[in-house]
Amino acid sequence: MHELSIAHSLVELAVEAxxxxxxxxxxxxxxxxxxxxxxVKEALEFSFDVVIEGTPLEGARLVIEDVPVKIFCPNCREARVLPEPFPMRCPLCGTKTGQVIEGREMELYALEGGEEDAGDDN
Ligand SMILES: [Zn+2]
Structure with missing residues (x-):
């Protein structure tokens, strides 16, 4: 499964960070x-829970922030957030565009944690 390998890399990255x-x-x-x-967000969440077992991340939560598609409309000359990923056209003037500014991210951007030893609680 695609998401399982992503979850593995995510965990490696987080452990190192x-x-x-x-x-x-x-x-x-x-x-x-x-x-x-x-x-697939749900598949990634599921894979994450499986992958973290027995790692230093065991018990951690994965908080996923959905990033909507943002395109650049050459007609309005402005960036627009699309309510749906498709069709890829300006929601205001209807101009089709392939200039995606955001929406392809897959990025670990923060960790929350403490300096206490693992296993203190539970
Ligand atoms: Zn437009």
Whole structure:
């Protein structure tokens, strides 16, 4: 499954980032997920829960922020957020465009955690 390998890399990345920033117990991971990223959010959440077992991230939450598609309309000369990913046209003037500014992200952008040792609670 596609999402399972993504979850694996996500965990590797987070473990490394936690070590670098002195977080000993990660409580939450925050990521941005564009609606055009091709990743199924629910599948990723499920895979994450499976993958973190037995890792330093066990028990951590994955908080996914959906990033809508933002296009640049050459007619309005402005960036517009689309209410739906398709069709890719300006919601105001209807001009078709392929200039995607946002919506393809798949990015871990923050970790929440403490410096206490793992296993203190529960
Ligand atoms: Zn427009």
């Amino acid at each position: 936690a070590e670098n920033s002195g977080i000993r117990r990660v409580q939450a991971l925050y990521m941005k997920l564009g609606v055009l990223s091709g990743v």
